[in-house]
Amino acid sequence: MAKSTFYVTTPIYYPNDKLHIGHSYVTVAADAIARYKRLRGYDVMFLTGTDEHGQKIQNRAIEAGKDVMAFLDEIIAWSQDLWARLDVTYDDFIRTTQERHKKVVEAIFERLIEQDDVYLGDYEGWYCTPCESFWSQRELVDGNCPDCGRPVKYVKEESYFFRMSKYVDRLLAYYDEHPEFIQPESRKHEMINNFIKPGLQDLCVSRTSFDWGIHVRRDPKHVVYVWLDALTNYITAIGYGSDDPALQEKFEKFWPADLQLVGKDIVRFHVIYWPIILMALGLPLPKRVYGHGFFLMKDGKMSKSKGNVIDPKLLIDRYGSDAIRYFLLREIPFGQDGVFTPEAMVQRLNFDLANDFGNLIHRTAAMLNRFCAGTVTRPTGAALTNAEAALAQLAKETVQETERQLEVLQFSLALTAIWRLVAQANKYIDDTAPWGLNKSGNTERLNAVMYTLVDTIRVISVLVQPFMPKAANRVFEQYGFTVEETDWNTLTEPGKLSAKKHVAEGTPLFPRLDVNDEVTELAQLTQLEDGGLKTALPSADPAKPEAAATAAGGPVEAVKEQAAREGKEVIGIDTFDQVELRVGQVLTAERVEKADKLLRLEIDLGSEVRQIVSGIAKYFDPPSVLVGRKVVVVANLKPVKLRGVDSNGMILAASEGDELTLVTVPESMPNGAVVK
Ligand code: ME8
Numbered sequence: 001m002a003k004s005t006f007y008v009t010t011p012i013y014y015p016n017d018k019l020h021i022g023h024s025y026v027t028v029a030a031d032a033i034a035r036y037k038r039l040r041g042y043d044v045m046f047l048t049g050t051d052e053h054g055q056k057i058q059n060r061a062i063e064a065g066k067d068v069m070a071f072l073d074e075i076i077a078w079s080q081d082l083w084a085r086l087d088v089t090y091d092d093f094i095r096t097t098q099e100r101h102k103k104v105v106e107a108i109f110e111r112l113i114e115q116d117d118v119y120l121g122d123y124e125g126w127y128c129t130p131c132e133s134f135w136s137q138r139e140l141v142d143g144n145c146p147d148c149g150r151p152v153k154y155v156k157e158e159s160y161f162f163r164m165s166k167y168v169d170r171l172l173a174y175y176d177e178h179p180e181f182i183q184p185e186s187r188k189h190e191m192i193n194n195f196i197k198p199g200l201q202d203l204c205v206s207r208t209s210f211d212w213g214i215h216v217r218r219d220p221k222h223v224v225y226v227w228l229d230a231l232t233n234y235i236t237a238i239g240y241g242s243d244d245p246a247l248q249e250k251f252e253k254f255w256p257a258d259l260q261l262v263g264k265d266i267v268r269f270h271v272i273y274w275p276i277i278l279m280a281l282g283l284p285l286p287k288r289v290y291g292h293g294f295f296l297m298k299d300g301k302m303s304k305s306k307g308n309v310i311d312p313k314l315l316i317d318r319y320g321s322d323a324i325r326y327f328l329l330r331e332i333p334f335g336q337d338g339v340f341t342p343e344a345m346v347q348r349l350n351f352d353l354a355n356d357f358g359n360l361i362h363r364t365a366a367m368l369n370r371f372c373a374g375t376v377t378r379p380t381g382a383a384l385t386n387a388e389a390a391l392a393q394l395a396k397e398t399v400q401e402t403e404r405q406l407e408v409l410q411f412s413l414a415l416t417a418i419w420r421l422v423a424q425a426n427k428y429i430d431d432t433a434p435w436g437l438n439k440s441g442n443t444e445r446l447n448a449v450m451y452t453l454v455d456t457i458r459v460i461s462v463l464v465q466p467f468m469p470k471a472a473n474r475v476f477e478q479y480g481f482t483v484e485e486t487d488w489n490t491l492t493e494p495g496k497l498s499a500k501k502h503v504a505e506g507t508p509l510f511p512r513l514d515v516n517d518e519v520t521e522l523a524q525l526t527q528l529e530d531g532g533l534k535t536a537l538p539s540a541d542p543a544k545p546e547a548a549a550t551a552a553g554g555p556v557e558a559v560k561e562q563a564a565r566e567g568k569e570v571i572g573i574d575t576f577d578q579v580e581l582r583v584g585q586v587l588t589a590e591r592v593e594k595a596d597k598l599l600r601l602e603i604d605l606g607s608e609v610r611q612i613v614s615g616i617a618k619y620f621d622p623p624s625v626l627v628g629r630k631v632v633v634v635a636n637l638k639p640v641k642l643r644g645v646d647s648n649g650m651i652l653a654a655s656e657g658d659e660l661t662l663v664t665v666p667e668s669m670p671n672g673a674v675v676k
Pocket of ligand 1: 010011012013014015021022023025026051230231261262263264265266293294295296302
C-alpha cells in the first residue's frame with residue numbers, strides 16, 4: 001500500500017539580508033514536524049526557499065554594488081549553509097528566480113486575465129517601499145505605514161488587479177466548513193473582523209515602477225507584484241503547471257498541502273489571498289495554515305535597523321544545533337510571542353539539557369559500566385516491582401502525549417511531557433540506588449533497574465529525535481539501539497529491548513555551563529550587553545541630531561525622567577504593541593458578592609464574550625448603567641481570580657482624585673476592533 005503523504009511548507013524568505021533567529025524558529029519547527037511524520041511512516045515533502053523578486057531586493061543589490069543575481073546567490077548559499085548547520089532536512093528549496101517557477105507564474109497570470117479574475121486598472125494610493133505594501137489613506141497611521149511606521153509615498157500607476165471581492169462568500173463558507181483551516185483559532189477572528197468584514201479590496205498584482213520580477217507575457221512593462229509571485233511557490237515547486245508527467249504526478253500526490261507554517265505577520269496573505277488565488281485556479285485549498293508567534297528582543301521586534309538581530313550561526317557554533325533547536329521549540333508555546341534573552345537560553349541549556357537529559361544518559365551508562373561491565377540483561381519477572389511498572393506506564397503515556405501535542409504543533413508541551421519522563425527516570429535512579437544494590441550483591445534487582453533505565457532511555461531518545469536529531473543518534477550509538485528498537489510505531493511494545501546489549505561509557509552529551517559567566521559571554525558575543533535596550537534609544541553619535549537632544553537633557557531625557565518618576569521604564573513602540581487593546585461592549589454588569597469594590601462584567605469582544613472583574617463598583621451605581629457601553633479592553637492580560645471570580649482582561653479608565661471615566665469609543669466602532 002502506498003504511504004500516506006504529508007506536505008509541509010515554511011514561508012519563502014526575502015534574501016535582502018541574512019536570515020536571523022526568527023527565520024530559524026519557523027524552519028526548525030517545520031523540520032521537527034517533517035522528521036516526526038517521516039518517523040511515523042509518512043511520505044513527506046518539506047519545502048522551503050526564497051522570495052527573490054521586488055524592488056527591495058533590487059535596491060539592496062544596487063547598494064551592495066553587485067549584480068542582483070550574484071548578490072542573491074551569495075545570500076542563498078549562506079542561508080542553505082545555515083539550514084545545513086541546523087540539520088534542517090528540506091526536500092526541496094525553491095527560488096522564485098528559477099525557471100520552473102517563473103514560467104508557471106507567467107502562465108497563471110495569463111489564465112487569470114483570460115478568465116477575467118485579473119483586470120487592468122489604475123492604482124492610486126500610498127506605497128511603503130520597505131514593506132512593498134499599498135495602503136489606503138484610511139489605513140495609514142499618522143500618515144505613515146501601519147506595518148513599519150516608516151513614511152509612505154503617493155503613487156499612481158497602471159496596474160493589474162485581482163477581483164478578490166468576487167470570492168469572499170466562498171472563502172467565508174470554506175472557513176465555516178473547515179474550522180481547522182486557520183490556526184490558532186484566534187487568528188481567524190482577527191482576519192474576518194479586521195480584513196474581510198470592512199470590505200475586501202481588489203488586490204494590486206502588477207507594478208510598472210521596477211523591473212526585477214516576472215514580466216507579464218502580454219504586457220511586459222508590468223512585473224508580477226510580489227504576493228502572486230511568492231504564494232504560488234507552494235504549487236510550482238511540486239510541479240503545478242509543468243509539462244513533465246513525473247512532476248504532474250508529484251503535484252497530484254502532494255497537493256493540497258497538509259500544513260503551511262507562516263508567521264503572524266503574513267497570515268493575512270495566506271488565509272485570504274492565497275485561498276482565493278487557488279479557487280480561481282480551481283485547486284483545492286491547503287488543509288491547515290498555522291500562524292506562529294514571534295521571537296522578540298527585550299526592546300521589541302528584531303530588526304537590522306535596531307541592531308538587535310541575533311545571528312543563528314553564532315549560537316550554533318557555540319552550543320551546537322541540537323541545543324538551539326531545543327531552545328527554540330521549548331521556550332515559547334507555538335502560536336504565541338516570546339522574548340529571547342541570553343539568560344533564558346543559557347538556563348534552559350544548562351538545566352534541561354546538561355543536568356536533566358544529559359546526566360540521565362551519562363550516569364546510567366557509567367553505572368552500567370561500573371556495576372555490570374556495560375551489559376544490560378533482561379530481568380526475571382520476580383525481580384520487578386511496582387516502580388518499574390510505573391515508569392513503563394509513564395513512558396507509554398509520554399509517547400501518546402508527545403504524539404498528541406505534535407499533531408497540534410505544541411512543541412513546547414511535547415517537550416514538557418518528555419522532560420517529565422526524564423525527571424521521573426532520574427528520580428527512579430535516586431529511589432532505587434543501584435550503587436546500593438551493587439554493594440549488597442543484589443544482582444537480580446540491579447539488572448532489573450538497569451534494564452528499566454535503558455529501556456526508558458530508549459523511549460526518550462526516540463521521542464527527542466524530531467527536536468534533537470544529533471543527540472538522539474549519539475544515544476542510539478552509545479547504547480547500541482537497533483533500527484528495530486528505535487521504531488517509533490512500536491516503541492512501547494513489551495520486550496522491545498533486546499535481551500543482551502552492550503552500552504559504551506560515552507562522554508556527556510551537553511556541557512555544563514556556568515550560567516553567570518556564560519550570559520556575560522553570550523551578551524558580548526551577540527552585542528546585546530543590555531538586552532538590546534540601548535539600541536531602542538536614540539544613538540549617542542553626536543553627528544545625529546537626536547543624540548544632541550539626549551546629551552542636553554532634551555525631549556528624550558524628559559520622557560525618561562517622567563517615566564522614571566512613575567517607576568516605569570521607557571518602552572519602544574514594539575513593547576507597547578504587545579498589549580492587545582480591543583473594543584468591547586458591556587453585556588451585563590453586577591456586583592461581586594462580599595466585595596464592595598468589584599463588579600463582574602460580561603463583555604462582547606466580537607468573537608467571544610469575556611468575563612472581567614473590575615474595581616469600579618463605587619463609580620457605577622447601579623451597575624446596570626454600564627450595560628451597552630463601549631469600552632476598551634486589554635485583551636491579552638493573564639487571567640486572574642479576584643475574590644474567587646475569574647477575570648480575563650481589564651477595561652481602561654482614566655481617574656483623577658475621586659473621579660473616574662471609562663475610556664470609550666463611538667457606537668459605530670465594531671466589537672473586537674483593534675485599538676492602537
Ligand atoms: O514575509 N520571530 O519573508 P520574510 C519568529 N517573503 N518568526 C520570524 C521572525 C521573528 N522575529 N522574523 C521573521 C516574507 N520570522 C515573505 C514571505 S511566503 C509566500 C512569502 C519568520 O523574510 C516568520 O515565519 O520577511 C515570518 O512570517 C517570516 O519569517 C517572514 O520572512
